[in-house]
Amino acid sequence: MFKEIDNLFFESDKILSSLSPEEHTLLNSYTRPLNFKEGQLIFYENGVPTGVFIIKKGKVKIFKTGIYGKEQIFYIYKEGDLFGYHALLANEKYEDASQTIEDCEILFINKDDFQTLLEKIPSLKHLLIQNMSHEFGVLVNTITILAQKTLRARLALYLLKLYDTYHDKTTNTSIINLPREDLANIIGTARESLGRLLKQFKEEKLISVNKREIELIDIQKLRAIANS
Amino acid sequence: MFKEIDNLFFESDKILSSLSPEEHTLLNSYTRPLNFKEGQLIFYENGVPTGVFIIKKGKVKIFKTGIYGKEQIFYIYKEGDLFGYHALLANEKYEDASQTIEDCEILFINKDDFQTLLEKIPSLKHLLIQNMSHEFGVLVNTITILAQKTLRARLALYLLKLYDTYHDKTTNTSIINLPREDLANIIGTARESLGRLLKQFKEEKLISVNKREIELIDIQKLRAIANS
DNA sequence: CGTTACCTTGATAACCGTCAACAGACGTGG
DNA sequence: CCACGTCTGTTGACGGTTATCAAGGTAACG
Numbered sequence: 001m002f003k004e005i006d007n008l009f010f011e012s013d014k015i016l017s018s019l020s021p022e023e024h025t026l027l028n029s030y031t032r033p034l035n036f037k038e039g040q041l042i043f044y045e046n047g048v049p050t051g052v053f054i055i056k057k058g059k060v061k062i063f064k065t066g067i068y069g070k071e072q073i074f075y076i077y078k079e080g081d082l083f084g085y086h087a088l089l090a091n092e093k094y095e096d097a098s099q100t101i102e103d104c105e106i107l108f109i110n111k112d113d114f115q116t117l118l119e120k121i122p123s124l125k126h127l128l129i130q131n132m133s134h135e136f137g138v139l140v141n142t143i144t145i146l147a148q149k150t151l152r153a154r155l156a157l158y159l160l161k162l163y164d165t166y167h168d169k170t171t172n173t174s175i176i177n178l179p180r181e182d183l184a185n186i187i188g189t190a191r192e193s194l195g196r197l198l199k200q201f202k203e204e205k206l207i208s209v210n211k212r213e214i215e216l217i218d219i220q221k222l223r224a225i226a227n228s
Numbered sequence: 229m230f231k232e233i234d235n236l237f238f239e240s241d242k243i244l245s246s247l248s249p250e251e252h253t254l255l256n257s258y259t260r261p262l263n264f265k266e267g268q269l270i271f272y273e274n275g276v277p278t279g280v281f282i283i284k285k286g287k288v289k290i291f292k293t294g295i296y297g298k299e300q301i302f303y304i305y306k307e308g309d310l311f312g313y314h315a316l317l318a319n320e321k322y323e324d325a326s327q328t329i330e331d332c333e334i335l336f337i338n339k340d341d342f343q344t345l346l347e348k349i350p351s352l353k354h355l356l357i358q359n360m361s362h363e364f365g366v367l368v369n370t371i372t373i374l375a376q377k378t379l380r381a382r383l384a385l386y387l388l389k390l391y392d393t394y395h396d397k398t399t400n401t402s403i404i405n406l407p408r409e410d411l412a413n414i415i416g417t418a419r420e421s422l423g424r425l426l427k428q429f430k431e432e433k434l435i436s437v438n439k440r441e442i443e444l445i446d447i448q449k450l451r452a453i454a455n456s
Numbered sequence: 457c458g459t460t461a462c463c464t465t466g467a468t469a470a471c472c473g474t475c476a477a478c479a480g481a482c483g484t485g486g
Numbered sequence: 487c488c489a490c491g492t493c494t495g496t497t498g499a500c501g502g503t504t505a506t507c508a509a510g511g512t513a514a515c516g
Contacts, residue, residue: 007323064368064369064371064372066372066373066375066376066377067376067377070376072371072372072375072376074368074371085361086361086364086365087361087365088361089357089358089361090357090358090359090361090362090364090365091358092361092362092365095235095364095365095368095369096365096368125353125357128357129317129318129353129356129357129360130317130318130319131318132357132360132361132364133313133314133315133317133318133320133360134318134320135364136314136318136323136360136363136364136367137314137315137318137320137323137324139364139367139368139371140292140302140323140324140367141292141323142371143292143300143302143367143370143371143374144292144294144300145294146371146374146375146416147294147300147374147416148294148295148298148300148416149294149295150503151503151504152503179462179463180462180463180464181462181463188374188375188376189504189505190504190505190506191462191463192463192464192465192504192505192506193503193504193505195463195464195465196464196465196504199464199465211463211513212462212463378471379471379472407494407495408494408495408496409494409495417472417473418472418473418474419494419495419496420472420473420474420475420495420496420497421471421472421473423495423496423497424472424496424497427496427497439481439495440494440495
């Protein structure tokens with residue numbers, strides 16, 4: 001049976017990892033390293049695209065500003081991901097904004113160089129198409145979840161997703177660490193409602209909470225809740 | 229100021245209208261006409277893509293089946309639109325389903341022919357990329373709307389969108405005509421809640437309702453509600 | 457030590473989903 | 487032409503969920 005959790009990932013790291021070593025080297029030769037502190041904006045709504053970004057280290061939230069300035073976060077990119085190419089390819093202004101949620105090392109490829117790369121690496125265009133098609137499915141899935149799932153199910157679902165996003169291969173641990181407000185803006189609720197629900201999850205021994213750090217304890221039960 | 233209503237359209241008709249007359253003729257030579265009765269499925273979730281579709285006449289809803297079989301509709305395609313290419317290009321199964329909501333004349337291009345066309349019409353691939361990038365913005369907009377807007381604002385917003393979808397150039401009129409359940413599944417609510425709200429809109433003289441047909445009366449006020 | 461940002465908790469009301477009953481519309485077949 | 491079942495839409499009652507307002511607590515940082 002299909003589980004929504006299986007289709008919450010953009011897989012934007014696949015674009016780069018699918019390239020050959022030579023292509024990878026070529027691509028790297030066009031990048032320029034940038035350092036961002038936590039909380040810095042990388043691009044913003046209605047801004048004009050100047051290039052694309054690859055995350056070397058750190059995490060970046062992608063969001064849109066809705067009613068009364070409330071952010072709607074719809075993705076968190078992590079190490080290895082390529083992002084920021086939609087508006088560039090569509091020749092439109094940015095529809096969304098991106099901001100670091102940790103200190104980040106980012107590789108930047110400017111617009112012209114990216115065009116050059118699209119010509120020099122024939123498979124790149126196809127990889128982008130594949131990835132965008134996949135993203136389409138993810139966003140459609142997100143829409144269905146937001147429109148139909150209860151808050152409780154949404155929280156469980158996105159905790160499981162973030163569990164993956166925050167997984168550290170070297171220590172094999174996963175500690176979700178982001179402001180309550182951001183988490184609220186992912187699952188589409190108010191800060192206070194989120195807090196109460198987290199408390200409840202804690203009492204049910206589904207998660208453990210230490211300040212802003214969240215660890216998952218009972219993944220089986222969380223999965224059951226996410227699918228309800 | 230940015231209005232959400234401005235970014236609710238996929239513009240999938242632009243793909244075809246951007247082609248030269250020669251390219252258009254070439255594309256047409258690969259199509260096969262199909263007739264669908266109202267309510268027929270064109271493709272369905274987890275199905276394997278066999279080609280792409282162009283609407284000659286009629287309307288098609290695109291949706292995903294969520295909890296307890298409840299449909300989440302996220303787009304309605306109309307005359308001139310090309311659709312069904314995402315899963316094909318991504319080499320994945322259909323993530324969504326499509327079903328006619330009127331009797332339709334559809335032009336079908338099978339998978340291999342579509343590949344041939346992608347090679348013969350160089351600009352086609354780029355047009356698809358552009359369109360998908362644009363769609364990304366539309367879906368993100370939809371997510372923000374669903375997560376943040378009140379039911380009342382969502383109804384006003386989508387009535388305005390449907391006003392456009394159902395606009396008839398020859399008569400210059402616009403009569404929204406679809407089952408209550410479908411409308412409910414667009415704005416993400418229950419049939420009953422939708423019914424009550426429509427009644428309210430009618431009492432406020434914002435719309436007129438005749439059986440399942442809805443006409444907009446006070447577009448200015450609807451816009452104001454949509455932006456609240 | 458004070459300021460600021462972030463988080464928790466409580467009280468309240470509104471919104472909306474669900475259940476249930478009913479009324480029309482429609483098409484089919486007798 | 488009528489009887490019937492089905493599909494669709496309407497209305498009412500109800501309760502749960504969750505947003506909002508307000509206050510107070512705690513951590514972080516200079």
